[in-house]
Amino acid sequence: MGRTRTYEWEDPAVTAAAVGRSSGLDFLRDLRAGRLPVPPLGATLGFTLTEVEHGRAVFSMVPGEEHYNPIGSVHGGVYATLLDSAAGCAVQSTLPPGMGYTSLDLNVKFLRRITVDTGAVRAVGTVINAGRQTALAQAQLLDAADRVLAHATSTCMLFPMTAPSNG
Structure with a gap:
């Protein structure tokens, strides 16, 4: 017999409309605290933002x-x-x-296999360099024993957000 999984999500337009209105850190803190709806992808894959600074x-x-x-x-x-x-x-x-920002690339190195027996994993992202037009960040996927399961680097393009037009 097949297995099923059911989940719900909220309107992603609410969260998208809030991007750029406050600092990126305040926006992410609002997501984490539940003051903004979590993006549907979080519900689809079952992952959450657990820390941000x-x-x-x-x-x-x-x-x-x-x-x-x-x-x-x-x-x-x-993983990616x-x-x-x-x-x-x-x-x-x-x-x-x-x-605002958008990812320009993502380079992933897979180091260890993950199964249900692995238990909880966490992806820890940090900024390596932030310029005026691009930023370089890295992330590590870790298990509960802090073993590195995968590593990635990402280049992000930074840009000014434009106000939505009214017509």
Whole structure:
């Protein structure tokens, strides 16, 4: 018999509309505290923003069978999503009001297999260098014993946010 998983999410437009209105750090703190809806991807994969400070962001997840690839372990895309989220949000945490970012690249190195037996994992992202137009960040995916499961670097493009037009 098949297995099922059910989850809910809130309107992503509410969160998207809040980007750039405050500093990136305040925005992420509002997400973490539940003052803004969590993006649907967090519900889909089952990961959450658990820590955030200037230049650092941490996402946590408990791997499940729903994350598996055909060879019986967590799919590399799940690793990459956690690492991209941690690195990108580390960059976002450094941005002043009115500034946004987007990832230009993500270079991932897979070091250890993850299964349901691995237990909780966390992706810790930190900013290496923040310039005026680009930022470089890294992230490590760690298990409960702080073993590195994967490592990534990401370059992010920084840009001023534009106010939405009224027509």
